[in-house]
Amino acid sequence: MKTCKNAxxxxxxxxxxxxxxLVGHTNPDxxxxxxxxxxxxxxxxxGKSASLMVPNSFPDFLSCLNPAEExxxxxxxxxxVCEKLIADADLIICMDMSGPKRIDEMSDAILKNSLTKRILIDHHLNPDVDPFDTVISDTEVSSTCELLLSLILESPVIDGDISRLSLECATSIAAGMLTDTNNFSNSIFPATLERMxxxxxxxxxxxxxxxxxxCSYSASRMKLMGYLLSEKMKIIQDGCVAFMILDKSEKEKYSFRTGDSEGFVNLPLRIKGIKMSALLTEDDEFVKVSLRSKGDLDVNRFAREYCNGGGHRNASGGRLYMNISETAAYFTESVYDYFKKA
Ligand SMILES: [Mn+2]
Known part of the structure; x- marks a missing residue:
């Protein structure tokens, strides 16, 4: 068995x-x-070093975590530059992704060199283990950062003593836990708060x-949020499901930047009776789908069956390869079909 829990x-x-x-996923969070x-x-x-890379840019509010020296x-x-570093690497560690599908065009470079050892450290359901020599997968944690902390605590350097951990490392781990739990409102496991x-x-x-x-958003991002909630939110399936569609012209109007829609999909879940929420965002080659749910409603299954994606039971994502104007009807029908089967 390639999957191991020990560090x-x-x-x-x-x-x-x-x-x-070290490799992180597309649209890094x-x-x-x-x-x-x-x-x-x-x-x-x-006493060593490493190169860090992701497929595309990340939002400004994460710049505080970016190591100045690397x-x-x-x-x-x-x-x-990235291709050369990958080709020369003797160890590649992919983190916070269920498999190479989550790094798009970067995956070819990552999988090319068969001599390079590859490790996956992740907390998503059903990881794609085949391309990796070692997989450390745990779905009973809030985040990859939380899993990483448990692994680091078991390292010979730290040996269970948190005071040996650098403050920069501790702060980066806390940031991942803070964001993946949406400030500790979801995905909390018994050990999560102990580790925090x-x-x-x-x-x-x-x-x-x-x-x-x-608390570092732009004014235009706040206005876009207000606009989506007041003009774009649709409630379907007898008040159980809410969805919002954000198209390119609206992105332009509100000077949309990467990360601006972070958290929008969670908002409709605050409405009584809403069990599932979706945000459909027009991108260059596809429509990006973000899904959230409350309780037993499994959006991982919904993402797999209808949106070419997956993730967690209460938080998933996917992609639709169709025109943005067709997505409202497709989504509504898919929801209807999903609830009929459930
Ligand atoms: Mn994560």
Missing amino acids: EQLWSLVESSSRIV GDAIGSLSAMYYFIRQT PVLIYRNDTD SLLLRRGVDRDCLYNEIF
């Missing part, structure tokens, strides 16, 4: 490697950037991190 294998691979590349920077700071503490490379902007407590004891400034991440 020993991971840290011995890191120890025996010298050219390490706080958990992706947080786990990259946390792993970087930890590896640096062991900034995260953007594959789409720096393809040649450790990070606070280590000196993480949660208030500062909260302000950096949740």
Whole structure:
């Protein structure tokens, strides 16, 4: 069995490697950037270094996590540099993704060199284990950052003593936990708050991190949120499902930047009776679908069956390859079909 829960294998691979590349998923979120920077700071503490990269750019509010001495490379902007680092790597660690599908055009480069060892560290359901030599997968954690903390605590360098962890590493881990749980309102497991407590004891400034991440939006982003809720939110399926569609002209009108729609999909879940919420956003080659649900309603299954995607039971995503004008009818029909089968 390739899947292992113990950290020993991971840290011995890191120890025996010298050219390490850390990879995060497309449209990087706080958990992706947080786990990259946390792993970087930890590896640096062991006297080594690593290169960090993601397929496309990440929102400004995550810049506070970006290591100044080894900034995260953007594959789409720096393809040649990234390709060379990947080709020369002896260890590639992919984090916060269920498989290479989540890194789009970068996956070819990652999978090309069969001599390179590949590790996956992730918390999503049904990881694609085949392309990896080692898979560390745990779905009973809030985030990849939380899983990474448990692994780091088991490393010989830290050996269970949180005071040995650098503050930068602790802060990056806390950022991933803060964002994936939407400020501790979902995906909380019994160990999640204990691990967060450790990070606070280590000196993480949660208030500062909260302000950096949740209170640094632009005015146009707030106006877009108001517009979507008042003009675009549709409620269907007898008041159980809400969805909003954001098209390109609206993105332009509200000077949309990467990350601006972060959190929008959660808002309709605050309405009594709403069990499922979706945000459909027009992108260049597809329509991006974000899905959230409450309780037993499984949007992972919905994403797999109707949206070419997947994720978690209460938080999933996918892509629709159709014109944005067709998506409202398609989504409504899919919801109807899904509820009929359930
Ligand atoms: Mn995550």
